[in-house]
Amino acid sequence: MNIVIDGKSCTCEPGEFLLEVARRNGIYIPTLCNHEGLLGQGCCRVCIVEVVERGWSKTVVSCIYPVLNECEVHTNNEKIKQQRGIILRLLQKRAPQSEIIAALCKAYSAPALDKLNEKDGKCIICGLCVRACSTLGAGAIATVNRGITKEIAPPFNEPPADCIGCGSCARVCPTKAIEYHENETTRTVWEKTFTLVHCASCGAQMGTQEELNFAAEKAGTEPSTLCDACRKKQLALVMADVYSAT
Amino acid sequence: MKRTLLVCCGTGCLANGSEQVVQALENAINKMGVMGQIEVKAHIKRTGCNGFCENGPIVQILPDDISYYKVKPHDAQDILSALQENKVVERLLYKNENGERIKSKLENPFYKPQYKIALRNIGEIDPGNIEDYISRGGYEALTKALNMSGSEIIEQVELSGLRGRGGAGFPTGRKWRTAAGYDVFPKYVVCNGDEGDPGAFMDRSILEGDPHSVIEGMAICALAIGATEGFLYIRDEYGLALKNVNAALASALELGFLGKNIMGSGKALNLSVVRGGGAFVCGESTALMASIEGRVGEPRAKYIRSVQRGLWDCPTVLNNVETFANIPVIIRDGGPLYATLGTKTSSGTKVFALVGKVKRTGLVEVQMGATLRHLIFDIGGGIIDDRPFKAVQTGGPSGGCIPSAMLDLPVDFDTLTQYGAMMGSGGMIVMDDRDCMVEVARYYVKFLTEESCGKCTPCREGLRHMLDILTGICEGRGQDGDLELLEQLCQTIAESSLCALGKSAPNPVLTTLKYFRDEYEAHIHNKYCPAGVCSKLTTFVIEKNKCKSCGLCKKNCPVNAIRGEKGQAYEIDQRSCIACGSCRQACRFEAILAQGRAQK
Ligand SMILES: Cc1cc2nc3c(=O)[nH]c(=O)nc-3n(C[C@H](O)[C@H](O)[C@H](O)COP(=O)(O)O)c2cc1C
Numbered sequence: 035m036n037i038v039i040d041g042k043s044c045t046c047e048p049g050e051f052l053l054e055v056a057r058r059n060g061i062y063i064p065t066l067c068n069h070e071g072l073l074g075q076g077c078c079r080v081c082i083v084e085v086v087e088r089g090w091s092k093t094v095v096s097c098i099y100p101v102l103n104e105c106e107v108h109t110n111n112e113k114i115k116q117q118r119g120i121i122l123r124l125l126q127k128r129a130p131q132s133e134i135i136a137a138l139c140k141a142y143s144a145p146a147l148d149k150l151n152e153k154d155g156k157c158i159i160c161g162l163c164v165r166a167c168s169t170l171g172a173g174a175i176a177t178v179n180r181g182i183t184k185e186i187a188p189p190f191n192e193p194p195a196d197c198i199g200c201g202s203c204a205r206v207c208p209t210k211a212i213e214y215h216e217n218e219t220t221r222t223v224w225e226k227t228f229t230l231v232h233c234a235s236c237g238a239q240m241g242t243q244e245e246l247n248f249a250a251e252k253a254g255t256e257p258s259t260l261c262d263a264c265r266k267k268q269l270a271l272v273m274a275d276v277y278s279a280t
Numbered sequence: 281m282k283r284t285l286l287v288c289c290g291t292g293c294l295a296n297g298s299e300q301v302v303q304a305l306e307n308a309i310n311k312m313g314v315m316g317q318i319e320v321k322a323h324i325k326r327t328g329c330n331g332f333c334e335n336g337p338i339v340q341i342l343p344d345d346i347s348y349y350k351v352k353p354h355d356a357q358d359i360l361s362a363l364q365e366n367k368v369v370e371r372l373l374y375k376n377e378n379g380e381r382i383k384s385k386l387e388n389p390f391y392k393p394q395y396k397i398a399l400r401n402i403g404e405i406d407p408g409n410i411e412d413y414i415s416r417g418g419y420e421a422l423t424k425a426l427n428m429s430g431s432e433i434i435e436q437v438e439l440s441g442l443r444g445r446g447g448a449g450f451p452t453g454r455k456w457r458t459a460a461g462y463d464v465f466p467k468y469v470v471c472n473g474d475e476g477d478p479g480a481f482m483d484r485s486i487l488e489g490d491p492h493s494v495i496e497g498m499a500i501c502a503l504a505i506g507a508t509e510g511f512l513y514i515r516d517e518y519g520l521a522l523k524n525v526n527a528a529l530a531s532a533l534e535l536g537f538l539g540k541n542i543m544g545s546g547k548a549l550n551l552s553v554v555r556g557g558g559a560f561v562c563g564e565s566t567a568l569m570a571s572i573e574g575r576v577g578e579p580r581a582k583y584i585r586s587v588q589r590g591l592w593d594c595p596t597v598l599n600n601v602e603t604f605a606n607i608p609v610i611i612r613d614g615g616p617l618y619a620t621l622g623t624k625t626s627s628g629t630k631v632f633a634l635v636g637k638v639k640r641t642g643l644v645e646v647q648m649g650a651t652l653r654h655l656i657f658d659i660g661g662g663i664i665d666d667r668p669f670k671a672v673q674t675g676g677p678s679g680g681c682i683p684s685a686m687l688d689l690p691v692d693f694d695t696l697t698q699y700g701a702m703m704g705s706g707g708m709i710v711m712d713d714r715d716c717m718v719e720v721a722r723y724y725v726k727f728l729t730e731e732s733c734g735k736c737t738p739c740r741e742g743l744r745h746m747l748d749i750l751t752g753i754c755e756g757r758g759q760d761g762d763l764e765l766l767e768q769l770c771q772t773i774a775e776s777s778l779c780a781l782g783k784s785a786p787n788p789v790l791t792t793l794k795y796f797r798d799e800y801e802a803h804i805h806n807k808y809c810p811a812g813v814c815s816k817l818t819t820f821v822i823e824k825n826k827c828k829s830c831g832l833c834k835k836n837c838p839v840n841a842i843r844g845e846k847g848q849a850y851e852i853d854q855r856s857c858i859a860c861g862s863c864r865q866a867c868r869f870e871a872i873l874a875q876g877r878a879q880k
C-alpha cells in the first residue's frame with residue numbers, strides 16, 4: 035500500500051509501524067524511548083506526528099502506530115513542531131543534565147521552561163531499562179510510585195541484589211542516565227562492583243561471573259570458562275578428532 | 281394489614297447509625313408483640329442507598345407511603361406507636377422550602393422530578409435477598425434473552441440508543457455488535473466498577489443496593505456476544521459493594537442464573553469479582569484489563585481496540601456499572617420504548633451525584649436532556665444559604681466548570697462537550713461565589729498528578745508543570761505569559777498523551793480559563809483572589825457594625841486567632857490568622873469580609 039509522508043509517497047506493508055516506513059524513506063523523526071529490541075513503549079512522545087485519514091486528523095506516536103489505511107502524514111508541521119517543542123521542554127525540566135535532550139531542545143528551538151534544577155539528573159522515566167532487565171530475566175530494577183513521583187529504582191533503593199552486572203539497562207538507556215564504569219578487571223553499575231571474567235584460552239573479556247552463572251543456570255549447564263569463539267574452536271578440534279579417528 | 285419498614289442501610293445511612301435504628305425498631309416490635317398488639321407486623325428490610333444521604337437514616341413505611349428522615353434509635357417507639365394509631369410522626373417528615381411537612385417519598389421535592397431506571401430497585405429491595413429482586417421483575421429479561429439469538433439481543437440494545445455511562449458515551453449496542461463479530465474464543469464481559477472520580481458514588485450505590493441488576497445485565501451481554509467468563513472490577517475501598525456483589529453472585533449461581541448451565545439452557549457464564557487497587561487510572565479500559573491480568577495497572581496505546589483484543593488478547597466487552605444496570609429494562613420492555621426517554625442522541629436516564637454547595641445533595645436519576653438548572657435548583661433546591669451560584673463542575677477531573685450563563689443547557693453526552701466540559705460519569709459539584717476557580721483547577725490538576733500512571737511525558741511532566749504554574753498563581757507568583765503557556769500545555773497534553781486520563785486532564789483548566797479568565801487575571805495582575813479562598817492573597821476582617829458578637833467565628837477558628845466577647849464586635853488577630861476562611865463560612869451575618877492583601 036501507499037502513504038504520503040511530508041509530501042513524499044512511500045510504499046509500506048499494512049501493519050508496519052509508521053516510524054519504520056519514514057526511516058526507510060529517509061525521513062527523520064526524533065525518538066528517545068524506542069528501541070528495536072523492546073518494541074511497544076510509546077511513552078516519551080517525542081516521535082509524535084499528525085496523521086490525516088479520511089479527512090480526520092489525529093496526533094499519534096509514530097514508533098507504535100501501525101499503518102492500516104491510506105493516510106497523509108506530517109512529521110514536522112507547525113502544530114507538531116510546537117507540541118514536540120513542549121514535550122522536549124518538559125523532558126528537559128525532568129532531565130536537565132541530559133545532553134541528547136539539550137541537543138534536541140536546541141534543534142527545535144525549545145527554550146527552558148524555567149530555571150532548571152540541576153539535581154534532577156538525566157532519567158526521563160521511559161522504563162526501557164526496567165524492560166530490558168526483566169526481558170533478559172534478571173528483573174533487578176523496577177519503576178516505583180506513580181504520577182509525578184514515579185522513578186526507576188532498585189528494590190529498597192539499595193544496590194539491587196538480583197543485578198548480574200550485564201549492563202543492558204545502561205546500554206538501552208536513551209539518555210545515558212545509568213552510571214556504568216568498566217576497567218580491565220571490574221565493572222560497576224547501580225553502585226555495585228563486579229569482577230570481570232576472562233577467557234581461559236584467549237583472555238578475551240566474557241562478562242561478569244554473575245552473568246555467566248545466570249546464563250548457565252538458564253541453560254542448565256556449568257558456567258563456561260572459554261569465550262564463544264574459543265569454545266567453537268575447541269568444538270571444531272574435537273569434531274576433527276572424531277572424524278579423523280573413523 | 282402487613283406493614284413493611286424499609287430502613288436504608290447504604291454507606292451513608294450506615295455511617296449515620298442505621299444499624300442501631302434497625303436494632304431499635306426490631307426491639308420495639310418484639311416488645312409490642314409481647315403486649316399483644318398483633319395488627320402491626322412490621323418487617324424490616326435492609327435496603328441500599330436511597331440517594332438522599334445527608335438526611336439519613338431514612339425509614340420508609342409501606343404500604344402507608346410514609347418516609348421518615350434522620351431517624352434515631354430513640355424514635356423507634358414513636359414510629360411504631362403512631363403506626364398502630366394510623367398516625368404519622370410529624371417531626372420526622374421531610375420539611376420543604378415552605379416549611380410544609382411531606383409524608384410521601386414521591387412528593388418529596390428531591391424525589392418527585394426523578395425518573396428511575398438504573399436506580400429502580402434501590403431503596404425498595406433488600407440487596408441481600410434475590411427473591412426481592414425477582415419479585416420486582418428481576419431475571420425476567422435474562423429468561424427472555426435465553427430465547428433470543430445474540431443478534432436479536434444486540435438489536436434491542438442498538439434500538440434503545442443506550443450509550444456507555446462510564447463517561448465516553450460510546451454506543452453500547454455497537455460495542456457488543458463488534459465483539460460478537462469476532463470468531464475468537466474465549467470472550468470476556470467486564471464490568472467497570474472502579475469509580476475513582478472525587479465526589480462520585482453512583483456506581484457504588486448500584487453495586488451496594490441492587491447488585492443483581494448489574495449481574496443480570498452482564499449475563500445478557502455474555503449471551504449476546506458469546507462470552508463464558510466475566511469479571512466485576514470493583515474498587516477495593518468499596519467494602520459493602522464487594523460484600524453485596526459477592527453474596528449476590530452466590531445466590532444467582534445457586535438459583536441457576538449463572539454457572540455451567542444457565543436456567544437449563546446449556547449456556548454457561550462464570551462471573552467473579554476482582555478488587556481494584558484503588559488508582560484512578562485503573563478505571564481506564566486498558567489499565568483495568570492489565571490489572572485484571574495481574575500486571576501493573578498502566579494504560580497501553582489503543583490503536584487496536586479491546587473489543588477485538590482485550591483481556592488476554594481476546595475479544596472483551598467492558599461496560600460501566602450503570603450501563604449494565606440499564607440492560608435488563610431494555611431487554612424486558614424493548615429497546616424502542618427505552619429510546620423514547622431522554623433526547624434523540626442521548627436516550628434514557630442518567631444518574632448524577634449532586635454534591636457541593638447545594639441544599640439537597642445525593643443521588644439523582646433524571647431523563648437525559650434535563651437542564652443543569654432543573655438539577656441544581658429544582659431537585660437540589662438551589663444554593664446553600666441562597667448565595668449566588670458560580671459554577672458547576674461536571675464529569676470529575678476529565679470534565680469542566682460550567683458558568684451560570686449556561687445553566688439552561690441540557691445535560692447529555694454531546695451538549696456539554698461542545699462547551700468544553702463533559703457530562704462524564706455523572707459527578708456534579710456545585711460551587712458558589714466563595715469558590716475560587718483557579719483553586720478548583722489547581723485541585724483537579726493536583727489530583728491528576730498523583731493519579732496519572734506516570735508512563736507518558738505530556739501527562740506526567742505536563743501536569744507537573746501546570747501544577748507549578750497554578751500553584752504559583754494561587755500563591756501570588758503568577759506572571760505575564762502564564763496563561764498562554766497554560767493554554768499551550770493544555771493543547772499538547774490533550775493531543776499527545778497516551779490515554780484518556782491525560783487527554784482529558786486539561787479540561788478543568790481550559791474551561792476555567794475560558795469562562796473565568798478574569799479570576800486568573802485578578803490573581804496574576806492584582807494579586808487578589810476575588811473569592812477569598814487563596815490564603816496567600818487574602819485577609820479576613822470582621823465588620824464591626826455587622827457583627828452580632830455571637831462568637832461562632834471564634835469557635836470555628838482552627839488557630840484561635842479571634843478575640844472578642846459578648847456585647848462587643850469580635851476581631852481577628854492578623855498575625856496568627858492563616859486565612860483559611862472557616863470564620864467567614866461560620867458567620868451567619870455576613871460580617872466577615874475577605875480582602876486582598878495588596879489592597880491593605
Ligand atoms: C482515567 C480514566 C478513568 C476511568 N474511570 C472509569 C470508571 O471508574 N468507571 C467507568 O465505568 N469508566 C471509567 N472510565 C471509562 C472507561 O475507560 C471505559 O470507557 C468505560 O468503562 C466503558 O464503559 P461504558 O461504555 O459502559 O461507559 C475511565 C476512563 C479513564 C480515561
Ligand code: SF4
Nearest residue numbers: 157158160161163207
Ligand atoms: S534510566 Fe534511562 S532507560 Fe531507564 S527509565 Fe531512565 S531514561 Fe529510561
Ligand code: SF4
Nearest residue numbers: 733735736739779782
Ligand atoms: S496519559 Fe497519563 S495516565 Fe495515561 S498513559 Fe500517559 S501518564 Fe499514564
Ligand code: FES
Nearest residue numbers: 076078079081097
Ligand atoms: S520514541 Fe515513540 S514514544 Fe518514545
